[in-house]
Structure formats: C-alpha cells, structure tokens
Amino acid sequence: MTWLITGGAGYIGAHVVRAMTEAGERTVVYDDLSTGVAERVPRGVPLVTGSTLDADLLSRTLGEHAVTGVVHLAGKKQVGESVGMPLHYYHENVEGLRVLLAAVTEAGVASFVFSSSAAVYGMPDVDLVTEETPCLPMSPYGETKLAGEWLVRATGRAHGLSTASLRYFNVAGAASPDLADRGVFNLIPMVFEKLTAGESPRVFGADYPTPDGTCVRDYIHVADLAEAHVATARTLASAARGTDLTLNIGRGEGVSVREMATLINEVTGYDRPATVTARRPGDPARVVASADRAAKELGWSAKRDVREMVASAWAGWADRG
DSSP, X not given: OEEEEETTTSHHHHHHHHHHHHTTOEEEEEEOOSSOOGGGSOTTSOEEEXXXXXXXXXXXXXXXXXXXXXXXXOSXXXXXXXXXXXXXXXXXXXXXXXXXXXXXXXXTOOEEEEEEEGGGGOSOOSSSBOTTSOOOOOSHHHHHHHHHHHHHHHHHHHHTOEEEEEEEOEEEOOSSGGGSOOOOOSHHHHHHHHHHTTOOOEEEOSOSSSTTSSOEEEEEEXXXXXXXXXXXXXXXXXXXXXXXXXXXXXXXXXXXXXXXHHHHHHHHTOOOOOEEEOOOTTOOSEEOBOOHHHHHHHSOOOXXXXXXXXXXXXXXXXTOO
C-alpha cells in the first residue's frame, strides 16, 4: 500500500511517517508547512506542499502516487486559539476534512485513519475514560474533532471506506531530538521554558479532588503513538471494507501536574519547585484513558514510561539551539 500522511511534516506527523517507513510502508507527505518543517520528512519520501482545502491538488496527489490509504493529521490544534477563532477552526478542520474525503472517495482509496483527540470528551467524571464515555467537548477544537469523527464514520459507511478515529491523550517526548515538539503549548515544554528562563514552573490550581490537589492526565510517548498508527494502518489494510474503529490512544496511567513538575526537575537537573496559581477555566480534575480496546483491536500497547518522555523531550529542547 501507499499511505498519504497529511500533516506529515509536523511534530506527530513526522513521527508517524518515520515509523511507517521504517515498518516498510510506502508513504507520501502532504503538508502546507504552516507549522510543519520540511526537513523532518525522511529522504526519499515525497513531499507535496498544499492545503487540504485544495481539491485539485489532493486529487492529483492521490492519483499520481497511487495512494491506497490516508492518515489525516493536518489541522489546527490549539484549544485556546480555537475559542477566539471558531470559524477558522471549523473551516480548516471540518471543511478541510470534507474536501479530503471527497477526493479520497473519488480516487477509490480503501483506508482512512483520522487524528482525533481526548478533547472530544470534555470534562469526564470517571476514573477511566472509555470509548463509550459521553462526548461533551468544551472548545471549538474539540467540537471539530468530534464532528470529524462523525464525518469520517458516515463517509466510510456510505462508500465502503475502512476507517479509524484515534483519540490521542497527552502526547509528549520525541523519538530523536530532530523530531521534538517545537511548540510551547503543552505542559512539558511550558515547564522547560520556565526552568531555562530562571523561573519557577506554574501549576494551575492545587485544590482539585485528586491525591495531591493538582490535575491528573494520561501521557503517551509520541513514538508509541506513531506505532499505534502503524498498527491501525495494517489492521485496516487487512480488514473488510467498511470496518469502523474508534480507539483511545493512551497509557491508562495518570500523572499529576505536581508529579510531572517534580520529575522534570529531576531529569533536567533543576531544583525549582512549582508555583501554584489560580485554576484555568475548563480544566477537568482527571482525564485518564482506558486503552483496552486499542490493545484488543490492534495488538498494540504503549511501551515507554513518563521518564522516557521527559528525557527525550529535554534532549530535543536542548537541541533547539
């Protein structure tokens, strides 16, 4: 098979491309390079620069490269930004997906993997989030991911397309320093930024109903996430047409913000205790995945622990230089 990876020059996308090519899959990267980096694309992998809103370019790319499967990671991804720019997020994430699916069905592509998010769940009041936990997204970003799942599933049913929606939990780490996350939007790089600036990292709220009062999250190493994509692609490729999967991709273990800040200090050699500030609106106390269905359907489970995530992310941060 030949897999088109939209957003394949981004942080997660580049890891997926590398994992799939190392597993022997043929890949083509499609990325508008608005946040992606061309240098992340492995040598020998074609890179097509364009938007998922460009129907003509998508159709030409699918045909010229004889694409048989798509992994769709392209899109806007910042929760806070989506609140102020909902029209932009719906245009890029939902309309871009619609245009892509129209090209995919016209080209007769057989398999489609959609990058979703735990943001579809909103503030679940459960110890472990299963795929049956009600979806109540709290931001336009989360809404676009849930709407994307609906659109992917409906298209699969109507056109015999095998589909999977992967709900990522908190992605961290790097397979190698050159693929590290260059943004400062998630907890680990935000703590790195404070530490290297000589400041104390911030903890938003310490009065949650959790063991140490800080929010608890499920962190997944980006290399494990990439391997989950390989397993999903191969599962769909061998499945009956019209197969539909929705899967949580996480470790099933919670780590509190305070625990993560302490671990980051240990790994980096700093000794700056976190400063507690006011809660952020909309932060749920605990969001931890049940990853049982992914293990059953894909034969996949996460292998890397939180210390590995922090150490590999720190190596990438130090390499930014």
